[in-house]
Amino acid sequence: MVRFADRQLQGWQDEQDLNLSEAMMHLTMEIITQTVFDVDLHGDPRAQHVSRAVNTLLDEYAHQMTSAVRALMERLPVHLPVPGEGRLRKAVQELDTLILALVAERRAEGRDHGDLLSMFLDARDEDRSGMTDAQLRDELVTLFLAGHETTANALTWSFFLLSQHSEVEAKLHAEVLDVLGGRLPTVQDLPHLTYTGQIVKEVLRLYPPVWWLSREPQADWHCDDVLVPAGAEVGISPWVMHRDAGFYPEPLAFQPERWTPEFEAGLPRYAYFPFGGGPRLCIGNNFALLEAALVMATIAQRFHVEVPEPHRVTPDPSLTLRPKGGLRVRLHERKEKA
Ligand code: HEM
Numbered sequence: 001m002v003r004f005a006d007r008q009l010q011g012w013q014d015e016q017d018l019n020l021s022e023a024m025m026h027l028t029m030e031i032i033t034q035t036v037f038d039v040d041l042h043g044d045p046r047a048q049h050v051s052r053a054v055n056t057l058l059d060e061y062a063h064q065m066t067s068a069v070r071a072l073m074e075r076l077p078v079h080l081p082v083p084g085e086g087r088l089r090k091a092v093q094e095l096d097t098l099i100l101a102l103v104a105e106r107r108a109e110g111r112d113h114g115d116l117l118s119m120f121l122d123a124r125d126e127d128r129s130g131m132t133d134a135q136l137r138d139e140l141v142t143l144f145l146a147g148h149e150t151t152a153n154a155l156t157w158s159f160f161l162l163s164q165h166s167e168v169e170a171k172l173h174a175e176v177l178d179v180l181g182g183r184l185p186t187v188q189d190l191p192h193l194t195y196t197g198q199i200v201k202e203v204l205r206l207y208p209p210v211w212w213l214s215r216e217p218q219a220d221w222h223c224d225d226v227l228v229p230a231g232a233e234v235g236i237s238p239w240v241m242h243r244d245a246g247f248y249p250e251p252l253a254f255q256p257e258r259w260t261p262e263f264e265a266g267l268p269r270y271a272y273f274p275f276g277g278g279p280r281l282c283i284g285n286n287f288a289l290l291e292a293a294l295v296m297a298t299i300a301q302r303f304h305v306e307v308p309e310p311h312r313v314t315p316d317p318s319l320t321l322r323p324k325g326g327l328r329v330r331l332h333e334r335k336e337k338a
Pocket residue numbers: 142143146147148150151154208209210213214273274275276277279280281282283284285287288
């Protein structure tokens with residue numbers, strides 16, 4: 001994670017203007033591809049195909065889901081996304097082809113790459129059978145898609161909030177310099193980067209990348225005097241819960257300091273759930289927290305990120321919560337080293 005973040009920073013310059021959303025998306029995509037497939041997308045001709053296919057897939061899916069939600073609200077016939085249609089089908093095919101080619105390559109090679117694909121290829125069911133190509137494709141695509149846009153959004157919102165709260169940014173910078181003294185972070189530094197960890201939690205509270213999820217009750221359920229029938233779709237929003245003054249004093253204020261162990265221990269179970277909950281809890285939650293803290297520390301040590309037009313930044317509640325049109329920033333290289 002740190003190696004890729006550092007490599008990206010090599011290309012950043014003082015006073016450079018940048019679309020931070022794109023930069024973070026690129027970085028987290030490189031990290032997840034390395035973790036899952038042991039493939040470094042940097043300079044790889046497949047990188048462009050992958051990112052084009054993923055972008056189309058996410059855009060089309062988000063567009064169709066939003067239309068479906070709107071149709072539900074207006075009580076119109078719902079048109080759900082079917083991967084049999086034009087651009088969506090093409091993107092799915094493109095991604096499938098790339099992934100199945102990788103799987104075939106790796107089956108033929110038979111070497112352990114120490115990545116998730118190797119673990120999946122090794123996995124055996126009770127009857128000793130391994131995973132089929134279709135199962136592998138499903139697992140890999142899910143991890144790949146779920147595992148990068150969310151963290152990219154968390155990082156992008158982090159730098160937006162830091163740019164608006166100079167006192168928090170100064171404290172973060174002081175911690176990073178104190179703990180790292182100019183070198184790159186490692187996983188052993190994390191227990192000492194406590195304020196960095198508090199910032200990550202507070203960002204996920206105010207801008208939860210998964211801002212809405214849904215569940216279906218298996219049986220009729222009485223919620224006070226409202227009957228929710230079995231099979232109904234119930235929307236649950238981390239965005240709404242995380243901004244409830246009943247749980248969070250000054251709920252709209254960006255206050256990483258609120259995340260003390262005592263405060264967390266006193267929170268009701270689902271007052272904070274950026275990673276969902278229950279059996280479908282995010283499988284990558286620890287991976288994401290590690291990645292967000294390490295990347296934030298790496299960047300914050302070297303650059304101050306300015307948002308020249310903060311009034312233009314609005315959340316776009318698409319499939320994930322991103323800044324509408326991306327986050328345009330100006331980079332300032334830090335002169336004060338350790
Ligand atoms: C800040 C970053 C992340 C956030 C906010 C996030 C959030 C979530 C949420 C809310 C769910 C549950 C969705 C539901 O219940 O309907 C989920 C599921 C999932 N996440 Fe994440 N996630 C993040 C990062 C990651 C990463 C890095 C990975 C992979 C390495 C990952 C892999 C998954 C997978 C595979 C599922 C589906 C689990 C299942 O259904 O059993 N996520 N995530």
